[in-house]
Amino acid sequence: xxxxxxxxxxxxxxVAVQNRGLAYGDGLFETLRIxxxxxxxxxxxxxxxxxxxxxxxIPIDRSAMMQELNAFPxxxxxxxxxxxxxxGTGGRGYSPANLDHPTRILSSHPEPAWPAWHxxxxxxxxxxxxxxGRNPLLAGMKHLNRLEQVLARSxxxxxxAHQEGLVCDTEGNMVEGVMSNLFFVVxxxxxxxxxxxxxxxxxxxxxxxxxxxxxxxSVQEVEATPTHLQRASEVFTCNSVYGxxxxxxxxxxxxxxxxVVRRAQALFQQxxx
Amino acid sequence: xxxxxxxxxxxxxxVAVQNRGLAYGDGLFETLRIxxxxxxxxxxxxxxxxxxxxxxxIPIDRSAMMQELNAFPxxxxxxxxxxxxxxGTGGRGYSPANLDHPTRILSSHPEPAWPAWHxxxxxxxxxxxxxxGRNPLLAGMKHLNRLEQVLARSxxxxxxAHQEGLVCDTEGNMVEGVMSNLFFVVxxxxxxxxxxxxxxxxxxxxxxxxxxxxxxxSVQEVEATPTHLQRASEVFTCNSVYGxxxxxxxxxxxxxxxxVVRRAQALFQQxxx
Numbered sequence: 001x002x003x004x005x006x007x008x009x010x011x012x013x014x015v016a017v018q019n020r021g022l023a024y025g026d027g028l029f030e031t032l033r034i035x036x037x038x039x040x041x042x043x044x045x046x047x048x049x050x051x052x053x054x055x056x057x058i059p060i061d062r063s064a065m066m067q068e069l070n071a072f073p074x075x076x077x078x079x080x081x082x083x084x085x086x087x088g089t090g091g092r093g094y095s096p097a098n099l100d101h102p103t104r105i106l107s108s109h110p111e112p113a114w115p116a117w118h119x120x121x122x123x124x125x126x127x128x129x130x131x132x133g134r135n136p137l138l139a140g141m142k143h144l145n146r147l148e149q150v151l152a153r154s155x156x157x158x159x160x161a162h163q164e165g166l167v168c169d170t171e172g173n174m175v176e177g178v179m180s181n182l183f184f185v186v187x188x189x190x191x192x193x194x195x196x197x198x199x200x201x202x203x204x205x206x207x208x209x210x211x212x213x214x215x216x217x218s219v220q221e222v223e224a225t226p227t228h229l230q231r232a233s234e235v236f237t238c239n240s241v242y243g244x245x246x247x248x249x250x251x252x253x254x255x256x257x258x259x260v261v262r263r264a265q266a267l268f269q270q271x272x273x
Numbered sequence: 274x275x276x277x278x279x280x281x282x283x284x285x286x287x288v289a290v291q292n293r294g295l296a297y298g299d300g301l302f303e304t305l306r307i308x309x310x311x312x313x314x315x316x317x318x319x320x321x322x323x324x325x326x327x328x329x330x331i332p333i334d335r336s337a338m339m340q341e342l343n344a345f346p347x348x349x350x351x352x353x354x355x356x357x358x359x360x361g362t363g364g365r366g367y368s369p370a371n372l373d374h375p376t377r378i379l380s381s382h383p384e385p386a387w388p389a390w391h392x393x394x395x396x397x398x399x400x401x402x403x404x405x406g407r408n409p410l411l412a413g414m415k416h417l418n419r420l421e422q423v424l425a426r427s428x429x430x431x432x433x434a435h436q437e438g439l440v441c442d443t444e445g446n447m448v449e450g451v452m453s454n455l456f457f458v459v460x461x462x463x464x465x466x467x468x469x470x471x472x473x474x475x476x477x478x479x480x481x482x483x484x485x486x487x488x489x490x491s492v493q494e495v496e497a498t499p500t501h502l503q504r505a506s507e508v509f510t511c512n513s514v515y516g517x518x519x520x521x522x523x524x525x526x527x528x529x530x531x532x533v534v535r536r537a538q539a540l541f542q543q544x545x546x
């Protein structure tokens with residue numbers, strides 16, 4: 001199947017070595033699932049991109065970005081589109097002054113296929129030793145400074161044993177999965193880690209929180225360590241590409257998929273696939 | 274004057290958009306001053322690069338890297354050479370498994386010229402509001418995850434008023450300059466912030482600490498907040514490109530260059546320029 005790459009709206013495969021995304025991880029990215037109905041959660045991806053660009057002082061024209069995505073062939077057939085948005089090309093030195101021409105990179109990727117049991121029985125989490133540093137300045141953004149995730153993901157190679165990893169911050173609080181967000185149900189309250197100090201504020205996490213609230217379910221963003229999961233009746237992970245997976249185990253702890261994860265899966269399926 | 278760029282040992286100006294340095298800041302860099310005597314502190318740069326690559330699980334052949342630097346035309350005339358060393362080209366996803374072909378980028382830059390007063394009277398520090406997150410996993414390395422430095426450097430644009438910024442970590446401890454390390458003399462002890470939780474372990478910082486110890490001066494790596502500088506008799510910054518600058522002021526605090534900073538400047542001058 002054909003794949004496409006655009007750099008600043010034109011076909012291309014490379015960027016200058018002076019690009020700030022390479023020099024300093026000075027930029028952002030979004031990974032979009034494209035279903036038969038089009039890009040999934042597109043407005044939520046653009047909300048996060050726009051808000052993060054503002055925090056990083058990178059100029060962004062949201063409607064032009066939207067137009068470019070709509071024109072990109074990869075957004076018009078099922079698969080995955082990755083958008084990288086950097087501060088553009090600059091000289092040596094950290095200063096972002098006078099850098100007003102961000103670089104936009106779009107690439108298309110095949111539709112991923114996961115085993116049905118990830119959705120049915122659920123996945124097994126590796127407990128990562130890698131900790132996330134805490135810095136409210138960068139928390140929530142899907143920025144290009146991702147060494148912590150690379151190191152966390154390097155901890156397991158046997159993808160039959162573990163399909164995702166649980167990462168905590170340097171204080172021992174649960175934050176997220178390496179490539180997903182985490183939910184758990186305790187005393188019939190749907191909980192997810194607060195992301196005030198680190199972690200990526202996933203677009204599907206946001207959408208699910210809104211859906212749960214509209215359904216009048218009790219939801220809470222909490223600060224908690226992994227021992228909190230001993231009290232959980234169900235645990236699940238989400239990301240906007242694969243959707244929602246029950247968590248079957250973390251070390252000795254085991255869970256069966258419950259009514260909340262099944263509802264989350266049904267909501268995602270109905271609205272987006 | 275001619276400048277050169279090499280990508281993986283060959284002339285080139287671009288990298289693939291799939292490069293991990295761009296995707297995740299998954300790599301390292303070194304900025305070398307080239308004096309008329311050749312690369313300054315070359316072995317120290319290679320020590321840090323090699324040690325950091327090991328910590329990030331990126332393969333490195335130190336002697337091949339050394340050979341390539343020696344062959345690079347930019348290393349044979351006064352100026353600056355920047356080396357970017359990434360995990361290479363990879364697909365979507367954080368996993369670093371099976372990525373055994375790092376990317377090496379060398380670029381030459383003109384010899385920078387700073388006003389003489391930076392060396393004589395000293396520079397004025399801006400007190401950055403940007404804080405550094407604490408994570409021992411990444412502390413000390415000169416990796417490509419530098420958004421904190423970009424944001425810290427964005428805080429001042431008037432380079433007549435401020436020539437460098439002082440950054441603290443999220444606990445309020447002094448860490449470093451945005452592009453340099455920091456020394457201060459308190460009760461005749463030469464002190465520099467401990468870099469166990471964040472900050473870049475500068476090669477000139479290391480060399481100066483060794484020189485001071487050989488001269489039987491009292492040196493200490495300390496954890497301290499900026500109020501500690503009220504007790505300092507002298508303050509200075511260093512980086513291997515510009516050398517050593519006295520600090521003339523930080524807000525209301527002022528210092529005159531003292532004997533320690535003059536000695537540090539003389540040592541750097543004698544050994545490397």
